[in-house]
Amino acid sequence: MKQDDSSAKDDKERLKKLREERKEILDRNKERLKKQNQEINLIKKELKGGPKTVPEMAAATGLSGDRVLWYVMALKKYNEIQEGELAGEYFKYIFVGKSSSKEEAEE
Numbered sequence: 574m575k576q577d578d579s580s581a582k583d584d585k586e587r588l589k590k591l592r593e594e595r596k597e598i599l600d601r602n603k604e605r606l607k608k609q610n611q612e613i614n615l616i617k618k619e620l621k622g623g624p625k626t627v628p629e630m631a632a633a634t635g636l637s638g639d640r641v642l643w644y645v646m647a648l649k650k651y652n653e654i655q656e657g658e659l660a661g662e663y664f665k666y667i668f669v670g671k672s673s674s675k676e677e678a679e680e
Contacts, residue, residue: 612636616644617653620668624657627666 592599615634619625627645631638645666648654657665 612640613644613648616641616648617668620654620666624665624667626660626663628663630666 612634615636616630619630619633625633627638627642630636630645631641634641645654649656649666651671653669653671654666655669657667659665
């Protein structure tokens with residue numbers, strides 16, 4: 574039992590030291606995630622206003638077209654948006670939201 578307590582304390586100390594050593598990296602990653610979530614929310618907000626193409630979303634949000642496309646593909650993968658009709662050479666994307674597992678179970 575004493576070895577287990579000692580081992581647990583050693584593990585806690587190692588984790589604490591590791592967090593301190595990597596604090597800068599962890600903080601940088603938190604900021605990156607925060608920025609990413611803000612950008613995704615901008616795109617979702619635009620799509621809630623109606624179907625839009627990637628260039629339209631880029632212009633409305635101030636994000637680059639490649640960044641918007643990256644997020645659109647992720648949102649499409651997780652069924653939060655769908656491709657709509659073609660507008661010239663671009664699809665218009667439609668916000669459908671994210672269904673919860675509770676909603677899926679009821680269907």
